[in-house]
Amino acid sequence: MVTLKDISKATGVSVTQVSRALGGHDDVKEATRAKVREAAARLGYRTNAIAKGLKTGQTGFVAMVIPSDIDASGREIMFDMVVGISQAISRHGLKFLLHVVDSDAQVTGAFDLLFHGGGIDGFILTELQEPDPRVAYLQDRNMPFVVHGQYPGRPHPFVDLDNFRVGEVLAGWLLDAGHRRILFLNGQDHRIYSSTRTAGARHAFAVRGIDPSTLDVAHGPMTQDRGRAVALDRLRRPDRPTGIIAGNTMLARGVWDAAAACGLRIPEDLSVTAHDDVLAQYPASGFDPVPSVTRSALHAAWAALADTMSQTIAGGDPEPDSGLLAPEAVPGLSVAPPPAGSSRG
Amino acid sequence: MVTLKDISKATGVSVTQVSRALGGHDDVKEATRAKVREAAARLGYRTNAIAKGLKTGQTGFVAMVIPSDIDASGREIMFDMVVGISQAISRHGLKFLLHVVDSDAQVTGAFDLLFHGGGIDGFILTELQEPDPRVAYLQDRNMPFVVHGQYPGRPHPFVDLDNFRVGEVLAGWLLDAGHRRILFLNGQDHRIYSSTRTAGARHAFAVRGIDPSTLDVAHGPMTQDRGRAVALDRLRRPDRPTGIIAGNTMLARGVWDAAAACGLRIPEDLSVTAHDDVLAQYPASGFDPVPSVTRSALHAAWAALADTMSQTIAGGDPEPDSGLLAPEAVPGLSVAPPPAGSSRG
DNA sequence: TATGTCATCCGAAACGTTTCGGATAAATAT
DNA sequence: ATATTTATCCGAAACGTTTCGGATGACATA
Numbered sequence: 156m157v158t159l160k161d162i163s164k165a166t167g168v169s170v171t172q173v174s175r176a177l178g179g180h181d182d183v184k185e186a187t188r189a190k191v192r193e194a195a196a197r198l199g200y201r202t203n204a205i206a207k208g209l210k211t212g213q214t215g216f217v218a219m220v221i222p223s224d225i226d227a228s229g230r231e232i233m234f235d236m237v238v239g240i241s242q243a244i245s246r247h248g249l250k251f252l253l254h255v256v257d258s259d260a261q262v263t264g265a266f267d268l269l270f271h272g273g274g275i276d277g278f279i280l281t282e283l284q285e286p287d288p289r290v291a292y293l294q295d296r297n298m299p300f301v302v303h304g305q306y307p308g309r310p311h312p313f314v315d316l317d318n319f320r321v322g323e324v325l326a327g328w329l330l331d332a333g334h335r336r337i338l339f340l341n342g343q344d345h346r347i348y349s350s351t352r353t354a355g356a357r358h359a360f361a362v363r364g365i366d367p368s369t370l371d372v373a374h375g376p377m378t379q380d381r382g383r384a385v386a387l388d389r390l391r392r393p394d395r396p397t398g399i400i401a402g403n404t405m406l407a408r409g410v411w412d413a414a415a416a417c418g419l420r421i422p423e424d425l426s427v428t429a430h431d432d433v434l435a436q437y438p439a440s441g442f443d444p445v446p447s448v449t450r451s452a453l454h455a456a457w458a459a460l461a462d463t464m465s466q467t468i469a470g471g472d473p474e475p476d477s478g479l480l481a482p483e484a485v486p487g488l489s490v491a492p493p494p495a496g497s498s499r500g
Numbered sequence: 501m502v503t504l505k506d507i508s509k510a511t512g513v514s515v516t517q518v519s520r521a522l523g524g525h526d527d528v529k530e531a532t533r534a535k536v537r538e539a540a541a542r543l544g545y546r547t548n549a550i551a552k553g554l555k556t557g558q559t560g561f562v563a564m565v566i567p568s569d570i571d572a573s574g575r576e577i578m579f580d581m582v583v584g585i586s587q588a589i590s591r592h593g594l595k596f597l598l599h600v601v602d603s604d605a606q607v608t609g610a611f612d613l614l615f616h617g618g619g620i621d622g623f624i625l626t627e628l629q630e631p632d633p634r635v636a637y638l639q640d641r642n643m644p645f646v647v648h649g650q651y652p653g654r655p656h657p658f659v660d661l662d663n664f665r666v667g668e669v670l671a672g673w674l675l676d677a678g679h680r681r682i683l684f685l686n687g688q689d690h691r692i693y694s695s696t697r698t699a700g701a702r703h704a705f706a707v708r709g710i711d712p713s714t715l716d717v718a719h720g721p722m723t724q725d726r727g728r729a730v731a732l733d734r735l736r737r738p739d740r741p742t743g744i745i746a747g748n749t750m751l752a753r754g755v756w757d758a759a760a761a762c763g764l765r766i767p768e769d770l771s772v773t774a775h776d777d778v779l780a781q782y783p784a785s786g787f788d789p790v791p792s793v794t795r796s797a798l799h800a801a802w803a804a805l806a807d808t809m810s811q812t813i814a815g816g817d818p819e820p821d822s823g824l825l826a827p828e829a830v831p832g833l834s835v836a837p838p839p840a841g842s843s844r845g
Numbered sequence: 846t847a848t849g850t851c852a853t854c855c856g857a858a859a860c861g862t863t864t865c866g867g868a869t870a871a872a873t874a875t
Numbered sequence: 876a877t878a879t880t881t882a883t884c885c886g887a888a889a890c891g892t893t894t895c896g897g898a899t900g901a902c903a904t905a
Contacts, residue, residue: 156616158891169855174893182853201617205553206891209860214550214619216597223583230781234579238568241600250618252561253598255586271501272546273595274559436575503861514885519863527883551861554890 157200165194177202214274217244217464218252219281220265229282232377235434236281236303239454243461249276249468263292270298276468277301279460283347301464303456304347312467314459314478318348321449322355324484325400325428326370328447330363333492334398334426337370338389340382340406344374349402352430356400377402382409383416390417390425397493401429404437407446422491430482444488451482502545510539522547559619562589562809563597564626565610574627577722580779581626581648584799588806594621594813608637615643621813622646624805628692646809648801649692657812659804659823663693666794667700669829670745670773671715673792675708678837679743679771682715683734685727685751689719694747697775701745722747727754728761735762735770742838746774749782752791767836775827789833796827 159177163170168187176183176191183191194200208214219240225233241251252275256265266289269275277299280289283306290306302313322339329337339356342349357367373385382401389396390413401407407429411421419425421444431439433452463478504522508515513536521528521536522545528536539545553559564585570578586596597620601610611634614620622644625634628651635651647658667684674682684701687694702712718730727746734741735758746752752774756766764770766789776784778797808823 156891160891170892171855171857171894172853174891175854178893184853187853203619203891204617205550205559205619206860207893208550208619209554209862209891210893212860221583223587230579231576234575234582237579237582237598238566238600241598242568242602245599245601250614251598251600253582253586253596254590255583255596256590257587268546269595272549274548274550274553501861504863505861515862516864516885516887517883519861520884523863529883532883548861551890552863554861554892555863557890 156203157198158203159200161198162191162194162200165198166190208274213276213468215249216252216273216275217249217277217279217468218254218269218275219279220254220256220262220269222259222262223255223257224259226376229376233282235436235453236457239457240279240281240460243454243457244279244464246458247461247465249461249465262289266293266298267296270296277464279303279464284345285347285350299464299467301460301467303460306347312463312472312478314456314463314480316348316451316456316480317482318351319355319358321430321451321482322352322357322400323359324355324449324482325430326356326359328428328486328490329398329400329426330359330365332398332426332490334396335365335369335493336394336396337398337400338386338396339370339372339400340385340402340410341372341374341400342377342402349374352402371396377406379405379409379412382406383412384409386410386413387416390414390419396425398426398428398490401427404429404431404434404439404446404448407442411442422489424494426490426493428490431485442489446489447487448485449482450485451480456480501548502543503548504545506543507536507539507545510543511535553619558621558813560594561597561618561620562594562622562624562813563599563614563620564624565599565601565607565614567604567607568600568602569604571721574721578627580781580798581802584802585624585626585805588799588802589624589809591803592806592810594806594810607634611638611643612641615641622809624648624809629690630692630695644809644812646805646812648805651692657808657817657823659801659808659825661693661796661801661825662827663696664700664703666775666796666827667697667702667745668704669700669794669827670775671701671704673773673831673835674743674745674771675704675710677743677771677835679741680710680714680838681739681741682743682745683731683741684715684717684745685730685747685755686717686719686745687722687747694719697747716741722751724750724754724757727751728757729754731755731758732761735759735764741770743771743773743835746772749774749776749779749784749791749793752787756787767834769839771835771838773835776830787834791834792832793830794827795830796825801825 159170159173162173168191172183173191176188177195204215237253244251254265254269256262266278278293279301281303283302283304287306290309290311293300294309302311305313305315341352353372356370360367360370375381386399386409399410401410407427410427414421414425421427428447431448431450433450439448504515504518507518513532517528518536521533522540549560582598589596599610599614601607611623623638624646626648628647628649632651635654635656638645647656650658650660686697698717701715705712705715720726731744731754744755746755752772755772759766759770766772773792776793776795778795784793
């Protein structure tokens with residue numbers, strides 16, 4: 156292994172100055188720095204992360220702890236998350252660690268193990284639930300962490316899509332076109348993003364003087380199958396919805412299927428709005444007509460997450476509310492006034 | 501942070517002896533060891549992995565490097581792998597690290613980065629292909645690694661299902677029942693496990709004096725949809741196969757679907773054998789009739805993999821061939837002689 | 846001349862652990 | 876009695892890095 160001492164010997168510069176030269180400190184003569192850099196490159200020097208970690212107390216490892224008993228719909232989205240986050244973390248020169256435990260109950264124990272005994276600098280939390288003990292646990296023990304999502308009542312470093320705004324916009328488009336019987340195909344129950352989107356949608360109702368309780372919200376996994384099934388069920392009722400909000404593009408695909416199955420045209424007979432996470436596997440392309448969507452790339456969220464993580468580890472408290480990502484509102488051709496025959500609710 | 505020095509102060513035992521007491525060395529009086537253990541527990545001591553790593557040169561981190569551009573069918577299996585491996589690794593007191601790079605080409609670079617600069621003890625390789633530069637790269641640079649699978653021509657630490665035997669048994673059952681027109685629904689092309697299973701199946705043909713080239717092998721992702729599609733295509737031909745080998749239970753499900761669609765009964769009109777990985781998400785239950793399978797739990801492979809990894813890191817070369825896992829042969833009710841009307845091929 | 850400023854440098858200590866090479870005293874062997 | 880073994884212990888060095896607290900000489904200022 157090539158060490159600073161080797162470079163020191165090779166150049167005649169002290170270990171201290173070699174360290175400072177490579178570390179970019181400013182009390183090193185340019186000529187010296189060049190000489191050191193050259194020798195480091197020539198000898199194939201690589202900073203020993205462990206030694207550096209011992210001195211600085213930081214290793215550059217960021218961990219995410221997940222239970223192995225995730226349900227089928229969770230696993231699919233989880234892998235995309237893991238890949239996206241890992242990539243974003245690597246780009247910041249940090250290293251991503253995935254730690255799998257047997258059950259939810261063991262997650263907090265793993266935090267302790269990894270942080271105190273394992274040289275982990277910080278944690279990433281996703282898929283927040285209500286209630287979720289993880290946030291309080293980490294806060295109480297002063298372990299650095301960043302959340303994808305926000306936990307109510309406890310300010311903490313986070314990155315999150317403005318889900319309230321998403322619900323507001325998607326519902327607003329339908330309401331403004333004249334729809335009153337609206338179905339919201341939302342995500343899993345007890346997920347905070349789901350309820351925040353519902354709140355945003357209901358807010359859109361309220362500011363227009365429409366009773367928010369008339370919004371029909373259906374919770375569940377965000378899959379094409381479920382989208383089709385729930386939409387089909389509702390569309391076959393006599394007082395069928397004239398507008399549907401889809402939580403993501405997979406649910407939207409299910410709605411398109413259901414509309415086709417019922418012989419309903421979009422947007423003439425049924426208006427649809429959706430949120431688009433810009434995932435490669437769930438492209439928003441191929442829809443006819445082009446849907447009206449709120450759009451926010453998940454990979455942008457991962458990048459922001461990595462950024463906030465690296466700030467948090469460095470000790471700088473990120474500014475509150477800086478983590479809220481605004482969705483882009485992209486009107487398409489999937490919204491029209493409700494069909495004349497439909498009675499207004 | 502609680503250190504050895506703190507325990508030393510609290511107990512009056514030297515740092516050296518505290519270290520040895522906790523480390524399980526034998527030149528420590530039992531009374532002393534108990535006193536030290538008590539103090540460690542009381543103060544909440546946890547070994548500092550970084551400091552230990554600096555001294556011993558090992559960190560307990562094991563990494564797996566994957567490219568982000570895996571195809572859809574790959575992602576599904578990959579997540580199960582990652583979860584299974586991570587869990588098995590944790591159980592050995594090691595820590596699992598998932599590192600995602602943008603493309604295949606960047607994998608070897610990541611090896612260097614993680615090993616030399618990142619304090620990674622060793623690597624786990626899965627999904628071997630032909631050719632695959634990773635094995636030679638790690639071998640040439642003396643980085644410890646364990647492979648799930650075997651690379652031809654280069655002995656290396658590995659854990660693998662005996663895929664030759666799987667092909668041999670699954671084909672043998674059909675041949676011994678009298679089948680001659682057999683379809684093998686195999687895994688992805690260029691995957692070593694696929695070709696090894698094919699070789700095993702062809703060997704079963706050869707030892708029975710039957711022309712191995714009459715075996716029809718179809719490569720592709722191991723999904724229910726593909727199983728149905730390929731089976732349907734073959735079953736509709738005039739010289740349809742009378743026996744089908746399914747590479748896993750999902751493919752088998754597709755075969756069951758296809759048989760139903762063609763009005764064929766199993767096993768009266770069509771015999772089927774399959775391999776069962778014993779995955780929770782792809783249960784082998786719910787089949788009627790119970791299929792004849794070779795069975796080998798993937799999670800047993802992960803456990804063996806973690807075991808071999810920990811030996812390899814410790815410097816002990818695991819015995820060659822100790823990594824080959826024998827499948828269990830579990831006859832069911834899905835194999836019968838071919839229907840009388842079918843002409844023998 | 847004496848003092849201060851500046852750029853550049855370096856020795857030594859520190860991070861927490863493990864381990865080498867003995868030290869001590871008691872028990873046993875000669 | 877002395878020599879040897881045994882059980883138990885400890886100081887100090889080492890791993891590779893960063894950083895504190897100065898040191899040095901050149902130059903400008905008073």
